[in-house]
Amino acid sequence: MxxxxxxxxxxxxxxxxxxxxxxxxxxxxxxxxAWMSDGIPTGERLPGALYPKVPKPEGGYDLERGRVVYQQNCALCHGSDGQGTRNGAGDVRFPPLWGPQSYNWGAGMARINTAASFIKANMPFGKPYSLSDQDAWDVAAYLNSHERPKDPRQTGTVAEAAEAFHAGEDSFYGKTLNGHLLGTGAELSPQ
Ligand code: HEC
Structure with missing residues (x-):
């Protein structure tokens, strides 16, 4: 759920x-x-399961460097505007990474540390572990510095939700960037 x-x-x-x-x-x-795990031993970590945590680089991360990593390694599939690509039938081929159709502010992926670790182990698709730790953090921060759908748990203000659900995490939720308060939500316009 x-x-x-x-x-x-x-x-x-x-x-x-x-x-x-x-x-x-x-x-x-x-x-x-259950069907997929038929014949798989229980309680054992299998190769390829989960992914290792990538520690935050000492100097933190940088959005401008992240933008360059993104344009060079990710835009091909996810679009230079981050909106992903669809096939002729309209089905998602490569998922959007920000904006109204992406994962929302409540998703684990909206945290920079979680996205950095996922990206390092899985992206660019087909080239796992090709980015440096620094590149993974920079590009994760770049993705997650964009507006996306609201955190569904937010009932009051963004500041209240930041305090209740995002305290102490590595994320842009509730921070103001280029004059925009992140967390207010990118919603689909009504058809
Ligand atoms: C060759 C195409 C391709 C390239 C290049 C690529 N991706 Fe992906 N990306 C995918 C596909 C396909 C998926 C969906 C994977 C799945 O569902 O298992 C995905 C999924 C993701 C997701 C998860 C999205 C979600 O909603 O959970 C993130 C985050 C992501 N990619 C980031 C990146 C970043 C950052 C780069 C560049 C460093 C990158 N990708 C490069 C194809 C690509």
């Missing part, structure tokens, strides 16, 4: 909600996962 809410930004789905508790969707997903 959390994945539907945050990573998949269920707010943008027709119902605006994750499938309700008890929905067949969860039973079917669990069945699929």
């Amino acid at each position: 959390g994945c539907f809410m945050y990573s998949m930004n269920a707010q943008a789905s027709p119902s605006g909600q994750p499938p309700p508790a008890g929905s067949d969707v969860y039973r079917d997903l669990m069945t699929y996962m």
Whole structure:
């Protein structure tokens, strides 16, 4: 349910909600996962599972360097405007990384440290571990310095949600960048 809410930004789905508790969707997903793990030993870490944490570089990160890493290594698939690409049928081919169709502010990926580790181990797609730790942090910060859909837990102000849900994390949530308060949300315009 959390994945539907945050990573998949269920707010943008027709119902605006994750499938309700008890929905067949969860039973079917669990069945699929159980089927995929047939014959796999339980309680053992398999090669390729999860990804190592990439520590924050001593000098922190830099958005301008991140922009350059992005344009050189990521824009080809995710678009120079970060909006991803779709196939002829309109299905997502390469996911948007910011803006109204991306993961929202409540997703783990919106944290710079989480995105840096994911990126280092998985991106550019097909070239894992090709970026330096510094590049991974710079590009993760660059992605996550853009507006994206609201944190679904936000009921009051962004400042209140920053305090309640984002305290102490490496993220741009609730920070002002180029005169814009991040966290206010990028929503799809009504059709
Ligand atoms: C060759 C195409 C390609 C390139 C180049 C590429 N990506 Fe990706 N990216 C993908 C695909 C495909 C996925 C979806 C993977 C999946 O769902 O398993 C993805 C997923 C992601 C996600 C997860 C998005 C989400 O909603 O969870 C992030 C973040 C990301 N890429 C960042 C990057 C960054 C940063 C770079 C450059 C360093 C990069 N990608 C380069 C193809 C690419």
